[in-house]
Amino acid sequence: MRLRYFATAPRGFEDLLEAELERFGAAALKRRPGGVSFRGSLETGYRICLWSRLAEHVLLQIGVFPAETPEALYRGISGILWREHLDASKTLAVTFVSRHSGFKHTHFAALKVKDAIVDQFRAATGARPSIDLKNPDLRIHVFAERDLVTVNIDLAGAPLHRRGYRVRPLSAPLKETLAAGILIRTGWPEIFTRGGAFIDPMCGSGTLLVEAAWMALSFPPGGLRDDFGFIGWGQHDQALWQRLRDEADRRPIQAHGNDPPILGFDADEAATAAAAANLSRAGLKERVQVETRPLSELQTAPKTSGLVATNPPYGERLRNEQALEALYRELGHALKSRFPGFQAAVLAAESAPVDAIGLKAERAHRVYNGPIRCRLLRYSLHAETRLDAAACPPRIAAAATSKATDFINRLNKNQRRLRRWAKRNEVSCYRVYDADVPEYALAIDLYQGDSLWAQIQEYTPPRSVDPKRASDRLRAALAAVPEVLGVEKQKVVLKRRQRQRQKRQYERMATEEEFIQVHEAGCPLLVNLKDRIDTGLYLDHRPIRMLIRELANERSFLNLFAYTGAASVQAAAGGARSTLSVDISATYNEWGQRNLKLNNLTPPQHRYVRADCLEWISAARDESFDLVFLDPPTFSNSKRMRRTLDIQRDHVELIRDTMRLLKPVGILLFSNHARTFRMDTNSLLEFKIENITPETIPVDFQRSPRIHGCWRITRR
Numbered sequence: 001m002r003l004r005y006f007a008t009a010p011r012g013f014e015d016l017l018e019a020e021l022e023r024f025g026a027a028a029l030k031r032r033p034g035g036v037s038f039r040g041s042l043e044t045g046y047r048i049c050l051w052s053r054l055a056e057h058v059l060l061q062i063g064v065f066p067a068e069t070p071e072a073l074y075r076g077i078s079g080i081l082w083r084e085h086l087d088a089s090k091t092l093a094v095t096f097v098s099r100h101s102g103f104k105h106t107h108f109a110a111l112k113v114k115d116a117i118v119d120q121f122r123a124a125t126g127a128r129p130s131i132d133l134k135n136p137d138l139r140i141h142v143f144a145e146r147d148l149v150t151v152n153i154d155l156a157g158a159p160l161h162r163r164g165y166r167v168r169p170l171s172a173p174l175k176e177t178l179a180a181g182i183l184i185r186t187g188w189p190e191i192f193t194r195g196g197a198f199i200d201p202m203c204g205s206g207t208l209l210v211e212a213a214w215m216a217l218s219f220p221p222g223g224l225r226d227d228f229g230f231i232g233w234g235q236h237d238q239a240l241w242q243r244l245r246d247e248a249d250r251r252p253i254q255a256h257g258n259d260p261p262i263l264g265f266d267a268d269e270a271a272t273a274a275a276a277a278n279l280s281r282a283g284l285k286e287r288v289q290v291e292t293r294p295l296s297e298l299q300t301a302p303k304t305s306g307l308v309a310t311n312p313p314y315g316e317r318l319r320n321e322q323a324l325e326a327l328y329r330e331l332g333h334a335l336k337s338r339f340p341g342f343q344a345a346v347l348a349a350e351s352a353p354v355d356a357i358g359l360k361a362e363r364a365h366r367v368y369n370g371p372i373r374c375r376l377l378r379y380s381l382h383a384e385t386r387l388d389a390a391a392c393p394p395r396i397a398a399a400a401t402s403k404a405t406d407f408i409n410r411l412n413k414n415q416r417r418l419r420r421w422a423k424r425n426e427v428s429c430y431r432v433y434d435a436d437v438p439e440y441a442l443a444i445d446l447y448q449g450d451s452l453w454a455q456i457q458e459y460t461p462p463r464s465v466d467p468k469r470a471s472d473r474l475r476a477a478l479a480a481v482p483e484v485l486g487v488e489k490q491k492v493v494l495k496r497r498q499r500q501r502q503k504r505q506y507e508r509m510a511t512e513e514e515f516i517q518v519h520e521a522g523c524p525l526l527v528n529l530k531d532r533i534d535t536g537l538y539l540d541h542r543p544i545r546m547l548i549r550e551l552a553n554e555r556s557f558l559n560l561f562a563y564t565g566a567a568s569v570q571a572a573a574g575g576a577r578s579t580l581s582v583d584i585s586a587t588y589n590e591w592g593q594r595n596l597k598l599n600n601l602t603p604p605q606h607r608y609v610r611a612d613c614l615e616w617i618s619a620a621r622d623e624s625f626d627l628v629f630l631d632p633p634t635f636s637n638s639k640r641m642r643r644t645l646d647i648q649r650d651h652v653e654l655i656r657d658t659m660r661l662l663k664p665v666g667i668l669l670f671s672n673h674a675r676t677f678r679m680d681t682n683s684l685l686e687f688k689i690e691n692i693t694p695e696t697i698p699v700d701f702q703r704s705p706r707i708h709g710c711w712r713i714t715r716r
Contacts, residue, residue: 002027004061005045006152008035009054012367012376013181017054024048042237045155046230046244050222053180053211056159059141059152067149068102070112076149077116077142085153085234088121091132094140095154101144104551105665107688107714113142137232157229164224165210165282168274174207174311174347176221178369183212185365186345186378188307192216195260197306199342201298201334203264203290206275208309210282213262217287220248224282261302262287267294295330301339308335308381309345311369312352325353332357335381344379351702355413371694373702404476407440411484421699428519429527431539431700432485435459440477445539446485447527449516454487455529458496493529517598521546523569524598526591536564536591540707541631543696544671548629549574551667555626558582558661560613565592567629572601576627579606582616614645617657626666630658634674647672652683655713659687668713671696675706688714 005026009017011034018029018036024047026038035055048058062085065076086092094117096103096110103109114131117140121128129137139154161177183189188198198212214221222228230236266272272292279288301308312331313324328348335344336359348354350373354361361377368374411433422430433444441459446452456478461470482489515526520542527535545567548557552574559568562581565588571579579601581592589610596606609616613632632654636645647654655670662668681689690712694705701707 002039003042003045004037004039005048006032006035006037006059006061007048007052007055008057008059010056010175010178010181010368012365013054013178013185016181016184017052020052020054021048024051043240043244046237046241049155049160049228049230050244050248051220052160053184053215053221054177056156056161056177057141058155058160060155061150061152063151065149066147067144068147070103070109073103073109073112073144073149074116077113077151078120080151082117082120083124083234086117086129086138086232087234088125088127088129090137090232091130091135092117092138092140093131093133093136094142096142096144098144100146102147103144104553104555105667105714108665109144110142113140135227139229153229153233155228155230155233157227157231160222162225163210163221163282165278166205166207167281168205168277170205170271170274173205174369176207176211178347178367179207179211179311180215180221181367182309182345182347182376183208183215183307185376186307186309186343188212188309189215191305191307191343192260194305195303196342197260197301197303198262199301199306199308199339200264200310201295201308201331202310202312203266203275204271204311206264206278206288206290208311209262209264209275209288209290210279210284212307212309213279213284213288214282216260216262218251219283223248260306261289263302264288264290265293265295265298266290267292295327295334298334298338301342304341306339307343307345308339309347311347325356328353328356329358332359335359335379339381342381344381346377346379348375348377349373349702350375350417350699355409373699404440404473404480406437407473407477408480408484410436411444411480415485418700426521427542429537429539430698434701434703436703440473442474442477444481444485445535446487447516447518447529447535449518449527451491452485452487453491453493453516453529454481454485455493455495455535456481457533458494460496495533520566521549521570521573523573525566525569525595526564526598537566538563538708540698540701540704541567541671541696542698544629544669544710545570547692547696548627548669551627552576556580556624558623558625558628560617560628560630560658561632562588562592562608563631564588565595565608567631568592568606569595569599569601571627571629572596572599572606577605580623580625581608582611582613583608584610584612586610614654617654617661620661623661624663624666625661626663628658628662628666628668629671630654630668631671634672634677647674648677651677652680655684655687659713659715662715664715666714669710670713671708671710673708677709679709679711684713686716688716 007017007021014031014036018031021029021036021038025044026040028039030037045058045060048055063080067073067076094110094113096106098106118128139157141152141154143150161175163176200208203209264275269292272290275290279285312327354377359379362380363378365376367376414432418430418432428448431445435441441461443457445455458474481492514530515528517524518527525537527537529535548567549570552571555576557571557576557579559581562568562583565581568579568581583589589608593608632645632647634647658668692712693709696710697705
């Protein structure tokens, strides 16, 4: 019988998964974002769970029906005969995923699915299965896209990247499926059949080493597991599964060529100890060698060909940017001097200083390590091309001076990368430089209106820095920016950013009132680059505004501490029934109303209220909203406010008061820019609080992951 399946994979490797599934006998394959749909027998599904190196989940379809409301969802789930899949004495867990559907609150939708299943059992038998979110007998995956709901059994259970050999993990480990994808993408299966070696010079806990060795030995990735999701499924075929396990156990360990060496190195003894423990659990203690050795002490490769693949620390794991750049420079030296004739692959965060490697990548693939955007860079070490000033356009090279060369090179590199990203994502305002070179402590933002503008913010240098030297660097940077970024000199605005005294936090710098009209996701907005430190548009909040736009459809939206109302504009653009923006500043009220009018958003559906937000929240007894954005200042003692606001001290009370304004299934998005802020979840146990900060930090601010914090808060 041909069953319908969907297998998920790390983003960026769907094509490799499609080819792998075809080898397992899958038919009618169709590649989709995040995975591949296909048809096959039950044996095909079991075989993929045991042998796939790339699949994360194997979802077996058991029902499809239209549903646009919770009631229709309940009816559709009730139409499936659940006793065929689960015994009342067993446990279950439900995952609900929504894409462009009416089910915006996925937790509520998952509860609706659970209720339908439980109610069916209770009505038929008087007993009901229990819920176990950590280790259920059966995992049910429900996917809603537009008005169609697909119900699946997750045959994998726990994700298939959990191979069972990771007994000593380190922080930020590389996912096993991602490691396998890197190896397949870079040709390791072909290289080891030719007798080539594999080397990871920064092996961490050894994930690439294990996956490379298991590929060379044809060992099944699921060979150490016994906790697959189908074991507790009512239609599980134990005889079929045992046959496949016996077949894998009888399969001889493969050896290719002259048993090519697989070697791992790391400068950290804790890492090599973890790698050794994981290799031992994987049955590779005698097959793979691991040594504690820094990059500078690597010896020339024992073979004349092979693959060097590694996952260096990201900015997320190595905070010192100078140390990170030095590490990449040392990696480049090791690749060029120790591994001539090899292929090389480096998995690097999108913001990593890969130019410091000093090689030109032949191929670059965008992939994701969990939520982190990365690039998989591929090099041929016999055909290296060093990057230097000669690669710069003539006008940029002419602008370079000995004082500013590092700054110009970095700014040029950032602009090339971010310009492509901005064009793909229709972003017209973004940060192009953020103190990447420590000596040039500047933040540079681009604003595209009728023409291109650049705002340069100089971080006040510490007293230990010679003022003349700091001034010389600033002048060199100011001379270079117009040339490198293609901005007219008169449209470069310089500001000095320093820690503001509390009462001066929002003081006006000038009174030119020169507004520039920019666009965000198709919506016109006004910015002012000259009058204040802040321009009227928090660039780092761009993903939060896009999230608001996504969530706002047919919802009432409240924007507290609304500033210039950019979030309200995006909520309206996303289909909000109404928006209400509250801010105490007359200037921002006027500015925000101008933004609304630019987008043809008028009262009474879209309103601005000038009020002390703290007082307004307390007084708004009869108001209720589906979606609230609460973005208070870190500290405020404005004369117009009756009391001071300290966000660390006051956030529990503020969140609790704001939640009173939320409808039962409403969502509060809480954000602030306090870099040392800590959410007191223990004092807010009545709410479900999700820290969504990592997914709200945009690409152009990845060097400053503490630029803001953001939490999604709902009622339990």
